[in-house]
Amino acid sequence: MSHNASLSFEVFPPKKEEEFENIFDFLRAAAKLHPDFISCTYGAGGSRAGKTIEIASFIQKELGIDAIAHITCVGFTHADLEKNCEALTAAGVNHVLALRGDRPQHMTDEQFNSREFFYATDLVRHLKEHTSLQISGACYPEKHFEAPSLEEDLIHLKEKVDAGVSSLVTQMFFDNTCFYRFIELVRAKGITVPIHAGIMPITTAKQLGTTVSLSGSSVPKELADLIATYGENKEDMRKAGIDYAVRQIQDLREHGVDGIHIYSMNKLKTTTEICALI
Ligand code: FAD
Numbered sequence: 001m002s003h004n005a006s007l008s009f010e011v012f013p014p015k016k017e018e019e020f021e022n023i024f025d026f027l028r029a030a031a032k033l034h035p036d037f038i039s040c041t042y043g044a045g046g047s048r049a050g051k052t053i054e055i056a057s058f059i060q061k062e063l064g065i066d067a068i069a070h071i072t073c074v075g076f077t078h079a080d081l082e083k084n085c086e087a088l089t090a091a092g093v094n095h096v097l098a099l100r101g102d103r104p105q106h107m108t109d110e111q112f113n114s115r116e117f118f119y120a121t122d123l124v125r126h127l128k129e130h131t132s133l134q135i136s137g138a139c140y141p142e143k144h145f146e147a148p149s150l151e152e153d154l155i156h157l158k159e160k161v162d163a164g165v166s167s168l169v170t171q172m173f174f175d176n177t178c179f180y181r182f183i184e185l186v187r188a189k190g191i192t193v194p195i196h197a198g199i200m201p202i203t204t205a206k207q208l209g210t211t212v213s214l215s216g217s218s219v220p221k222e223l224a225d226l227i228a229t230y231g232e233n234k235e236d237m238r239k240a241g242i243d244y245a246v247r248q249i250q251d252l253r254e255h256g257v258d259g260i261h262i263y264s265m266n267k268l269k270t271t272t273e274i275c276a277l278i
Contacts, residue, residue: 008039010261010262010264011026026268037066042099088133096127096133121163136169138168150182170261174218197259200245204237260278
């Protein structure tokens with residue numbers, strides 16, 4: 001069994017101002033689980049960018065844990081990006097997850113088709129040329145929803161990595177065989193950077209209709225059955241979801257995964273329980 005897999009968490013800036021302080025409590029407690037890094041998401045279209053930087057700065061400077069600030073470029077001009085990079089540097093954050101982002105609802109076809117950064121690769125190239133930031137990127141074991149095929153998605157993934165990405169974090173997946181097949185194809189393409197497997201604990205039935213359906217990840221029968229059995233009972237569902245995530249992680253570690261990246265959803269109890277069991 002490989003015990004060398006790294007452990008990391010993803011958090012998001014809470015939407016409500018009154019919940020904002022809770023994230024710092026979560027992070028202080030999560031630090032005790034000794035993650036190798038913690039990443040913080042970026043609001044779609046760049047809303048609340050300052051919050052991402054504030055949280056990443058806290059992780060880096062106050063907790064002394066490597067912080068990765070997510071950054072999207074879909075609605076960005078070069079000037080916006082420059083401002084954002086200056087803010088990151090001033091906040092002591094030197095690692096980003098460079099993303100294209102999804103098209104914001106308010107963006108017209110004309111704006112979308114004439115955007116300054118077309119793909120994450122364009123952002124990576126720009127960051128590489130103009131900053132000294134360390135750059136990670138996203139990847140999709142079951143292909144990105146816009147890609148006509150996994151093969152085509154992998155061609156663009158290789159371009160992204162060659163542009164200067166030093167590690168990848170995957171979209172959530174629930175079927176490890178999809179991940180193993182993906183890793184084989186990625187390595188065959190000559191992509192050698194570490195790949196952190198994104199694990200989303202499914203602790204409520206509602207998540208299936210929201211987060212999971214948005215991700216485009218397939219739901220194996222075992223997970224669907226589990227939700228059908230326990231979905232109505234809050235605590236049983238939480239326990240069953242944790243058990244599923246733990247088994248997924250154990251199997252990934254046995255297969256020598258580079259890293260486990262837990263989509264914590266800012267939930268301390270669930271994250272702590274998973275870490276105690278893996
Ligand atoms: P890209 O790598 O640019 O790929 C997008 C699509 O374009 C793919 O289908 C790819 O195959 C295709 N493509 C790439 N290059 C070319 C080319 N040259 N020609 C033709 N097609 C091309 N969103 C947020 O808003 N905030 C977040 O914090 C956030 N965090 C995320 C974290 C992870 C780990 C993941 C997996 C996703 C995250 N997302 C986030 C969602 C992400 O922004 C969307 O999935 C978005 O649609 C794609 O972003 P990307 O960086 O993967 O895009």
